[in-house]
Amino acid sequence: MVVDDFSTMRRIVRKILKDLQFREVIEAENGLAALRLLESNKVDLIVSDWNMPMMTGLELLKRVRADERLKGLPFLMVTAEAQKENIIEAIQAKVSNYVIKPFSAAVLAEKLAKILPQG
Amino acid sequence: MMDVKLINPFLVAAMHVLKTMAQVDAKPGRPFLKKDDLAIGDVSAIIGITGAAKGSMALIFTEQCIKDIASNLLGEPFTELNHEVRDAVGELTNMICGDARRRLAEDGFILQAGIPTIVGGKGHTITHIASGPCLAVPFTTSQGSFMVEVAFSGST
Numbered sequence: 001m002v003v004d005d006f007s008t009m010r011r012i013v014r015k016i017l018k019d020l021q022f023r024e025v026i027e028a029e030n031g032l033a034a035l036r037l038l039e040s041n042k043v044d045l046i047v048s049d050w051n052m053p054m055m056t057g058l059e060l061l062k063r064v065r066a067d068e069r070l071k072g073l074p075f076l077m078v079t080a081e082a083q084k085e086n087i088i089e090a091i092q093a094k095v096s097n098y099v100i101k102p103f104s105a106a107v108l109a110e111k112l113a114k115i116l117p118q119g
Numbered sequence: 120m121m122d123v124k125l126i127n128p129f130l131v132a133a134m135h136v137l138k139t140m141a142q143v144d145a146k147p148g149r150p151f152l153k154k155d156d157l158a159i160g161d162v163s164a165i166i167g168i169t170g171a172a173k174g175s176m177a178l179i180f181t182e183q184c185i186k187d188i189a190s191n192l193l194g195e196p197f198t199e200l201n202h203e204v205r206d207a208v209g210e211l212t213n214m215i216c217g218d219a220r221r222r223l224a225e226d227g228f229i230l231q232a233g234i235p236t237i238v239g240g241k242g243h244t245i246t247h248i249a250s251g252p253c254l255a256v257p258f259t260t261s262q263g264s265f266m267v268e269v270a271f272s273g274s275t
Binding site: 005 | 139189194210229
């Protein structure tokens with residue numbers, strides 16, 4: 001699942017995930033929309049922006065980690081919020097990994113490889 | 120006077136973001152002070168900034184330039200200034216502002232940013248939040264030209 005309020009970034013991440021052989025990618029434009037989709041969809045991974053209207057990526061991360069069914073999901077934050085305090089806050093909320101925008105496809109793939117189960 | 124240390128990171132960030140995400144080389148031109156709100160371009164996005172200084176940053180593209188950059192960014196051709204191309208202006212603004220804030224934070228200058236607002240159309244205007252002067256820097260690329268505008272009320 002890709003969560004970002006800008007369709008441009010959702011499309012960029014979707015394309016990279018497809019190139020990495022992810023068969024199906026679903027999209028949400030904020031944390032709240034993502035939570036609704038998670039009620040009825042089984043996903044293997046969440047790639048989320050931080051700064052979004054309605055519900056931020058950080059709040060989404062906290063909700064996911066507090067949910068018995070979802071708490072083990074790999075959660076990659078892909079964000080322009082690149083200050084040390086942001087990264088510490090995300091780590092404290094148990095983010096799986098963190099990608100700072102702008103990024104290359106290779107960087108995203110490398111971070112994904114670190115958090116996804118092998119095989 | 121406008122503090123150059125506060126402005127330069129936005130210019131470096133603009134070049135870095137376009138190179139990393141769209142493989143576009145952008146060359147800055149001569150900065151000038153804006154005298155009015157008229158955007159020199161066809162589509163813009165503006166983002167509010169708070170924290171150690173209050174202000175805003177805007178990114179203004181000519182139609183041809185942003186269509187070509189969006190084509191590079193998304194890996195498909197865009198021939199119209201449609202919703203997807205406008206959305207790209209917002210995300211580029213978000214990334215440039217974020218990258219500039221990261222650079223400023225390395226010098227202990229902590230800023231926060233809002234969510235970009237996209238505006239467009241021939242002769243559209245951009246109203247910066249800051250009471251201080253607005254510095255505009257034109258950039259050229261092989262795809263066309265764009266402008267970065269930065270305005271701050273002053274640092275605390």
